[in-house]
Amino acid sequence: MTDSSVSQPNFFEVKKGLFSWIFSLDHKRIGLLYLYSVGSFFLVGAALGVLMRLELFNPGADLIEAKTYNQVFTLHGVIMIFLFIIPSIPAVFGNFFLPIMLGTDDVAFPRLNLLSWWLYVLGALFALSTLVFGDGPADTGWTFYAPYSVKTGTNVSMSVLAAFILGFSSILTGLNFIVTIHRLRAPGMGFNQMPLFAWALYATSWIQLLATPIIGITLLMIVAERMLGIGLFDPSIGGDPILYQHLFWIYSHPAVYIMALPAMGIVSEIIPTFAQRTIFGYKAIAYSSLAIAFVGYFVWGHHMFTSGMSGPAAYIFSILTFFVAIPTSIKVFNWLATMYKGSINVQVPLLYAVAFIFNFLIGGLTGLVVGALAADVHLHDTYFVVGHFHYVMFGGTGFAFFGALHYWYPKIWGKMYNKLIANIAFAILFIGFNTLYFPMLILGIKGMPRRYYDYLPEFHTLNQISTVGSWILIIGLLLMIFNLFKGYFSKQKAPANPWNGITLEWQTQSPPTLYNFDKAPELVEGGPYNYPNAMKG
Amino acid sequence: MEHSFVLPNSGHTYDAKASKLGMWLFLYTELLLFGGLFIVYMVYRSLNPDAFLMASLNLNVWMGTVNTVVLLTSSMTVAMSITAIQLGNSKLSLKLLLITVFAAVVFLVIKYFEWGAKIEHGLWPGMEHFGSLSHGEQLYFYLYFFMTGLHGLHVIVGMIFIVVVMNKIKKGSINKDKNQLLENSGLYWHLVDLIWIYLFPLFYLIH
Ligand code: HEM
Numbered sequence: 222m223t224d225s226s227v228s229q230p231n232f233f234e235v236k237k238g239l240f241s242w243i244f245s246l247d248h249k250r251i252g253l254l255y256l257y258s259v260g261s262f263f264l265v266g267a268a269l270g271v272l273m274r275l276e277l278f279n280p281g282a283d284l285i286e287a288k289t290y291n292q293v294f295t296l297h298g299v300i301m302i303f304l305f306i307i308p309s310i311p312a313v314f315g316n317f318f319l320p321i322m323l324g325t326d327d328v329a330f331p332r333l334n335l336l337s338w339w340l341y342v343l344g345a346l347f348a349l350s351t352l353v354f355g356d357g358p359a360d361t362g363w364t365f366y367a368p369y370s371v372k373t374g375t376n377v378s379m380s381v382l383a384a385f386i387l388g389f390s391s392i393l394t395g396l397n398f399i400v401t402i403h404r405l406r407a408p409g410m411g412f413n414q415m416p417l418f419a420w421a422l423y424a425t426s427w428i429q430l431l432a433t434p435i436i437g438i439t440l441l442m443i444v445a446e447r448m449l450g451i452g453l454f455d456p457s458i459g460g461d462p463i464l465y466q467h468l469f470w471i472y473s474h475p476a477v478y479i480m481a482l483p484a485m486g487i488v489s490e491i492i493p494t495f496a497q498r499t500i501f502g503y504k505a506i507a508y509s510s511l512a513i514a515f516v517g518y519f520v521w522g523h524h525m526f527t528s529g530m531s532g533p534a535a536y537i538f539s540i541l542t543f544f545v546a547i548p549t550s551i552k553v554f555n556w557l558a559t560m561y562k563g564s565i566n567v568q569v570p571l572l573y574a575v576a577f578i579f580n581f582l583i584g585g586l587t588g589l590v591v592g593a594l595a596a597d598v599h600l601h602d603t604y605f606v607v608g609h610f611h612y613v614m615f616g617g618t619g620f621a622f623f624g625a626l627h628y629w630y631p632k633i634w635g636k637m638y639n640k641l642i643a644n645i646a647f648a649i650l651f652i653g654f655n656t657l658y659f660p661m662l663i664l665g666i667k668g669m670p671r672r673y674y675d676y677l678p679e680f681h682t683l684n685q686i687s688t689v690g691s692w693i694l695i696i697g698l699l700l701m702i703f704n705l706f707k708g709y710f711s712k713q714k715a716p717a718n719p720w721n722g723i724t725l726e727w728q729t730q731s732p733p734t735l736y737n738f739d740k741a742p743e744l745v746e747g748g749p750y751n752y753p754n755a756m757k758g
Numbered sequence: 759m760e761h762s763f764v765l766p767n768s769g770h771t772y773d774a775k776a777s778k779l780g781m782w783l784f785l786y787t788e789l790l791l792f793g794g795l796f797i798v799y800m801v802y803r804s805l806n807p808d809a810f811l812m813a814s815l816n817l818n819v820w821m822g823t824v825n826t827v828v829l830l831t832s833s834m835t836v837a838m839s840i841t842a843i844q845l846g847n848s849k850l851s852l853k854l855l856l857i858t859v860f861a862a863v864v865f866l867v868i869k870y871f872e873w874g875a876k877i878e879h880g881l882w883p884g885m886e887h888f889g890s891l892s893h894g895e896q897l898y899f900y901l902y903f904f905m906t907g908l909h910g911l912h913v914i915v916g917m918i919f920i921v922v923v924m925n926k927i928k929k930g931s932i933n934k935d936k937n938q939l940l941e942n943s944g945l946y947w948h949l950v951d952l953i954w955i956y957l958f959p960l961f962y963l964i965h
């Protein structure tokens with residue numbers, strides 16, 4: 222099958238056919254199953270986003286009316302959060318590369334891994350079933366706030382159950398990674414010799430494990446109220462909807478770090494490879510992931526400054542929120558210090574990594590603005606918030622996801638995409654992204670509320686700019702995807718190590734063989750990023 | 759394709775420690791699942807202390823006590839079955855597991871009669887008598903049905919888990935040297951027990 226007599230059949234070649242994929246226990250195939258499913262849902266979500274932007278091109282209901290608009294942003298939010306961004310980096314690249322980077326041949330529980338993908342599919346079916354069954358998709362916003370989520374006639378139960386099942390899937394992935402990291406590292410690889418991507422996944426997995434059950438039970442309470450009449454949040458009998466908000470954000474704020482930490486792990490891989498030198502502050506980056514995960518547990522109240530909260534509680538939540546900025550900036554400074562005076566090889570993955578830093582900086586700083594009490598009272602539930610979280614999730618994690626795709630593409634498929642087109646697509650995407658979301662920040666400061674299909678005439682121009690931005694963004698996105706597909710069909714093979722990386726995945730052949738390594742991998746002495754010929758200083 | 763070289767740290771070899779670690783992590787998530795409910799209970803109890811007390815008088819402390827004893831006993835038998843298999847006595851281990859499953863059934867039957875009595879008295883959400891209760895009492899019963907119901911589901915899952923394990927012991931795939939799965943089912947069963955140990959005083963005993 223293979224051209225050269227030395228190389229073993231790769232993991233694509235060992236077995237063929239649909240069933241060899243959807244029942245595969247190979248962590249690499251499961252990673253790719255996730256890639257195809259997560260990627261498809263991203264496109265569906267993006268289409269819904271563009272639809273909303275089209276409606277907002279002019280004031281008034283010219284494309285969709287109020288209720289439909291509410292359903293569209295809810296479905297958009299549910300898809301983007303639960304079906305795209307939370308599983309994105311861990312389930313796709315974590316599954317594919319964590320075992321390889323640790324120098325092993327699989328995750329600790331391969332069957333559980335397959336189960337979590339199937340649960341993902343089941344959850345997705347539940348979420349999409351609302352399009353067909355019942356009274357249409359939920360119109361509550363992705364936050365499902367009680368009491369509206371209990372009263373509305375739309376099919377909230379199915380969406381909520383979908384989120385519950387997807388949470389379960391996410392827990393199983395996290396559990397699998399923690400055990401894998403504890404038990405399957407290559408002999409001689411201590412925790413402090415692990416690649417930083419593994420560290421990031423480790424911290425992420427703990428959050429998945431320790432936060433997700435809370436939203437699970439909270440969502441079950443919503444279902445119980447809708448289906449059995451067990452009205453735990455029903456204000457008419459003294460139930461407390463604010464309690465729902467607390468429980469919801471106890472998970473959903475840490476969930477922000479389920480989205481952000483893996484992305485930071487990707488950036489910590491890409492930057493040393495393209496600077497060809499040791500990462501600056503390895504331990505600081507590694508432990509700051511744990512610090513972010515830890516502090517991130519105690520800040521959920523910043524989503525509720527305007528829902529009624531005692532003064533002291535609000536101060537404390539606000540101050541703690543500011544603390545999260547410290548470990549985050551530690552990372553940013555270390556990345557910059559790594560690049561400073563390095564022999565930088567500017568390639569597409571690096572561009573995405575730098576774009577991550579740029580966008581995440583805006584996302585993070587605007588986060589501090591809404592984390593400050595006085596400012597939040599004005600900005601809460603405005604487009605400022607919409608701009609802020611798209612900068613974090615899309616501009617941050619989304620761009621890191623695309624960066625990872627370009628970084629590991631030659632390893633996964635053994636082919637190379639056209640670099641020129643990839644650069645152009647990146648530029649369009651970056652410009653489109655900022656044109657789409659920066660105006661939202663200004664709109665928010667001017668007072669335009671979120672979650673409306675309509676707006677006052679004075680917001681017209683900025684909304685039009687934003688919508689044009691969404692068109693530019695989509696062009697960049699399609700060009701990027703087209704280029705990646707085209708690369709797959711090109712005849713030219715990529716070398717096993719095109720970027721001169723030294724973490725263990727670059728020691729395998731491209732694409733890797735079924736069991737990844739044909740001989741014990743050789744660990745790099747003096748840490749995973751100790752480049753032998755690096756320019757010092 | 760024959761695979762000649764196997765890494766020393768392969769994910770495909772039996773690793774009891776990994777499986778145990780995985781189980782413990784899963785138990786944390788279960789504790790947190792109930793943790794959310796305990797928070798809700800705490801908040802509502804502190805807002806409606808008198809109503810909760812009134813409502814709790816409707817429960818049958820006697821039945822609750824019997825169930826507590828039943829579950830505690832079953833926790834002991836499951837622990838003994840693990841020791842038995844480690845000593846190589848699969849037959850005894852199976853017998854002890856059978857007692858455990860029996861105890862689980864007894865627990866569920868008693869629970870069934872308890873719930874049945876409540877429903878007969880019209881205490882199920884939406885029934886006529888239920889509507890005449892005070893708000894706090896209604897919240898109490900919502901919590902009672904939700905939490906004991908979810909716990910009951912866990913009893914059923916734990917039972918199925920143990921039955922699966924019994925089958926494997928019969929087939930010999932769980933044995934003296936390889937019995938982590940049995941231990942995991944035991945851990946799960948202890949969790950089910952532990953949660954009940956909290957539910958019992960919260961609903962039946964606190965005055
Ligand atoms: C194609 C790109 C995208 C476009 C054009 C877009 C557009 C929008 C718009 C206009 C809204 C605001 C609706 C409103 O408040 O009236 C929105 C909400 C939202 N978007 Fe996006 N978005 C895109 C991508 C993403 C991505 C990648 C994510 C997450 C990773 C995301 C997550 C969300 C969430 C969570 C909401 C809030 C939904 C709610 O209010 O319940 N979006 N999006």
Ligand SMILES: [Cu+2]
Pocket residue numbers: 473474477520521523524
């Ligand atoms: Cu938050």
